Amino acid sequence: MIELRNVHKTFVLNGRRKVVADSISAVFPRGKAIAILGRNGAGKSSLLKMISGSMDPDSGEVVVHGTVSWPVGFAGSFHPELTGLQNTRFIARVYGVDTDELTRFVADFAELGPHFELPVRSYSSGMKSRLAFGVSMGIRFDTYLVDEVTAVGDASFRSKSERLFKQRLEESGAVMVTHAPGQVRRLCDHAGVLENGELHMYDDVEDALAHHKSLMQATA
Incomplete structure (x- = not known):
């Protein structure tokens, strides 16, 4: 299980403040796959990094129960x-x-x-x-952190990656950033939408996908 307790994070870019986490509190249950949706630049990857411990929040805390992976597919290390x-x-x-x-x-x-x-x-x-x-x-790991990882490679490799990831989810949970609605439906139990520093959590992934779609249409 992963708990976010009043997590706040702000970046300053070219003199402008960008809030990616505005006192977020949420619980990601053990053994469940949670999708994080949101527009580009909403702060999804930053949220994943804070959960992994590779980035510190400005305030609040991330409490991890069990073992958590680094962001799956991250090659920077x-x-x-x-x-x-x-x-x-x-x-x-x-x-x-x-x-x-x-x-x-x-x-x-x-x-x-x-x-x-x-x-x-x-x-x-x-x-x-x-x-x-x-x-x-x-x-x-008890929980895998995933950032668009199965988008890598050709169709055959992507299919193989998703099959393997699905096998891991039989015994582990996940928090995954993705833009693919089909992947959310196939792999995830719940979903959240990150927008303007707020994380809106949904038990039903269809409700989260509808919220995400409305945001994308509003900015199209």
């Missing part, structure tokens, strides 16, 4: 001079999982072939994302 294999083994040691088991899983899933043993700096953005998704899914 890979060391560019190390190979995909070396990065995978390093992450396995950090999280205390079996190094060989994680390496086998990632090598098979990410489909990088010989590139797996080349420096990450030589990877395309898609290759980095496939590596990051494989590493993320290869480690079991």
Whole structure:
């Protein structure tokens, strides 16, 4: 379970203040998949980073019960001079999982072939994302944080990614940022809409999708 307690976050860009979290309080139940919807720039990814602990709120607190992943698919923490294999083994040691088991899983899933043993700096953005998704899914967490991850790669890889993610949801929960209504319907139990720093939570994903659609039409 994840609790947001009066979480507030403001950015100042070019002298202008942008509130992405205005004293948000919410509970994400354990074992449930929660979609976070909202317009581009609403602060969805920032909210995910605060939940992960990689970004601090200005005030309030995020209380995490159980283990929570880094944002799934995030490739920014890979060391560019190390190979995909070396990065995978390093992450396995950090999280205390079996190094060989994680390496086998990632090598098979990410489909990088010989590139797996080349420096990450030589990877395309898609290759980095496939590596990051494989590493993320290869480690079991109580809650996965997901930022549009299954949009990576061709149709076949996206389908494989979603199938694997769905398997993980049989035993874990998730908080996921997505713009895909079909994905929300297929994967999520509940949903929230982030707008002007407020998070509107819905038990029924159709209600959240209707809210999100109205926002998108208003700005079209």
